[in-house]
Amino acid sequence: MKQWIDKLRQERTLTPEEFRQLLTGCDAEILRYINKQAQEVALLHFGNKIYIRGLIEISNCCRNNCYYCGIRKGNPNIERYRLSRESILNCCKQGYELGFRTFVLQGGEDPALTNDQIEMTVARIRQEYPDCAITLSLGEKSREAYERFFRAGANRYLLRHETYNELHYRQLHPAEMSGKRRLQCLADLKEIGYQTGTGIMVGSPGQTVEHIIEDLLFIEKLRPEMIGIGPFLPHHDTPFAEYPSGTAEQTILLLSIFRLMHPSALIPATTALATLIPDGRERGILAGANVVMPNLSPREERRKYELYNDKASLGAESAEGLAALQKQLKTIGYEISTERGDFKYTTENI
Numbered sequence: 001m002k003q004w005i006d007k008l009r010q011e012r013t014l015t016p017e018e019f020r021q022l023l024t025g026c027d028a029e030i031l032r033y034i035n036k037q038a039q040e041v042a043l044l045h046f047g048n049k050i051y052i053r054g055l056i057e058i059s060n061c062c063r064n065n066c067y068y069c070g071i072r073k074g075n076p077n078i079e080r081y082r083l084s085r086e087s088i089l090n091c092c093k094q095g096y097e098l099g100f101r102t103f104v105l106q107g108g109e110d111p112a113l114t115n116d117q118i119e120m121t122v123a124r125i126r127q128e129y130p131d132c133a134i135t136l137s138l139g140e141k142s143r144e145a146y147e148r149f150f151r152a153g154a155n156r157y158l159l160r161h162e163t164y165n166e167l168h169y170r171q172l173h174p175a176e177m178s179g180k181r182r183l184q185c186l187a188d189l190k191e192i193g194y195q196t197g198t199g200i201m202v203g204s205p206g207q208t209v210e211h212i213i214e215d216l217l218f219i220e221k222l223r224p225e226m227i228g229i230g231p232f233l234p235h236h237d238t239p240f241a242e243y244p245s246g247t248a249e250q251t252i253l254l255l256s257i258f259r260l261m262h263p264s265a266l267i268p269a270t271t272a273l274a275t276l277i278p279d280g281r282e283r284g285i286l287a288g289a290n291v292v293m294p295n296l297s298p299r300e301e302r303r304k305y306e307l308y309n310d311k312a313s314l315g316a317e318s319a320e321g322l323a324a325l326q327k328q329l330k331t332i333g334y335e336i337s338t339e340r341g342d343f344k345y346t347t348e349n350i
């Protein structure tokens, strides 16, 4: 098994069969080995610095009904909210003072939030914070909308494809949603010039090793600048309420595989991993992650943006908990970087 890991580090890819062996035959010792290799690669690229992104959850209203998601349209048991532009700008102000130089605006696909409004909000942030990166994570939009947001000053876009396999996509989403459309959005974002992020849930209902191999090969082809990998976690008010969570082991195995395949990619230690196990953030970093995304949303709204059960948003997962985060990182030999942390294009990775 170790020979596949050494080959992966050297050549940055494996055959589907070798991936299958790695994904099915990884015991605790092999996991430690690949985590170590991936951590080394991350250290070579980023040193012991961890980039921080302030996550602003701008709306929990959504027209979609994804079976796994707590803010799906079909959940009548949550209080819906939408932040005003002033409130979003206020989050940015607080974030800026704390040292954040990237703001991530994430939300459901809120029909009441028009493209004009989003464009205007981006333009205002761009005007007030010329030295900051603006990341959007607002789901599927038209190419034209993506272009407008980009021209208004957005730099990055996060849109996890969740699963590449069409049949599996249908198991996670209602019939009116389309995996193809999501992939088209990713192609559009890349072409427009966004630093583009994609990724998957690990251990989602119906996911097989074959599906994961398809995801690895798709991401290899797309060459996204950012890769988000978190465990599936159930939410009590969804059709998937009774399904088991993905495991931390499989999540950090995949995190390490992605780091070895994409040495310069920006890869977060996700909030979902930190929610699943108490030392999730540290384990993610020690497996090759180099980004964390503390919550910068207004305190009153955080509990309403519950994508899955017990989603962490306080302590080291929060913007106001940066000191706690810094302390945690120090215990594993890392520290926060207050740089923007853009993807660095080279002849190797373009």
Ligand code: MET
Binding pocket: 106, 107, 108, 109, 137, 138, 139, 140, 158, 159, 160, 307
């Ligand atoms: N709705 C967006 C998406 O599907 C943002 C993340 S889900 C809360 O990508």
